[in-house]
Amino acid sequence: MSYYDIDSILTDAEKIPCTFQLDIPDLGYLDNSPGQPLKAGTTVNLPLWLAEMLVIANTGSVDNNTFVTFDLPPALGNDVVSALKADPRAVPLRDRSAHFYGLATHMMDLSEEQELGQVLRKTFVSRATEIALHARKVGGTGHGHKGKGKDESSNLGLGNAGEEFLRGLDDWERKLFRKAHEGAKAGKEWMESIKKY
Numbered sequence: 001m002s003y004y005d006i007d008s009i010l011t012d013a014e015k016i017p018c019t020f021q022l023d024i025p026d027l028g029y030l031d032n033s034p035g036q037p038l039k040a041g042t043t044v045n046l047p048l049w050l051a052e053m054l055v056i057a058n059t060g061s062v063d064n065n066t067f068v069t070f071d072l073p074p075a076l077g078n079d080v081v082s083a084l085k086a087d088p089r090a091v092p093l094r095d096r097s098a099h100f101y102g103l104a105t106h107m108m109d110l111s112e113e114q115e116l117g118q119v120l121r122k123t124f125v126s127r128a129t130e131i132a133l134h135a136r137k138v139g140g141t142g143h144g145h146k147g148k149g150k151d152e153s154s155n156l157g158l159g160n161a162g163e164e165f166l167r168g169l170d171d172w173e174r175k176l177f178r179k180a181h182e183g184a185k186a187g188k189e190w191m192e193s194i195k196k197y
Contacts, residue, residue: 007171011102015045018054018070048106055110072116075100076107081119088123089130092168100170131173134166135180 020042028036030044038044046054051070058066074080075096083091093100104120107113169177 011099012049014048016051019043022067088126093170101172136184
């Protein structure tokens with residue numbers, strides 16, 4: 001991603017729960033204790049970019065002692081992973097994080113969770129398929145036809161379940177939806193122009 005990519009910036013701002021393993025002088029303000037040391041065992045939600053830097057700093061330790069550990073954020077918690085295993089299409093990812101996939105890929109780089117990668121791969125494949133299906137339906141001929149007083153392009157043709165699914169897409173999936181929709185629309189226009197000749 002580009003340095004100026006707003007989605008990347010917003011993903012890096014997501015909060016990650018980090019637990020400090022050592023007392024750290026003058027960092028008490030992170031735990032609303034200005035002027036005090038940050039006590040060992042204190043959990044603080046830090047932005048992803050800072051948590052990532054602390055994890056990298058941990059790897060250079062000679063004696064293998066870590067001064068900070070992190071947990072997966074609530075957007076990737078056990079309940080979310082379990083729901084994704086059951087039916088990825090039923091989970092509104094946007095409710096978990098607007099930048100769910102960006103956050104997930106960062107966390108897979110930082111953690112050694114093998115299962116998380118498998119679940120996310122399955123999630124992406126099944127949701128991308130569903131996104132492609134919905135993108136083809138948008139503006140389709142589900143309810144009206146040209147020439148009968150109804151504008152075909154205004155028809156979503158999705159129904160309540162489809163609209164609910166679209167509301168649950170994270171930002172990356174929304175971009176994928178737009179691209180798929182534009183491609184389907186351009187293909188349809190091209191086919192109609194070919195039929196004229």
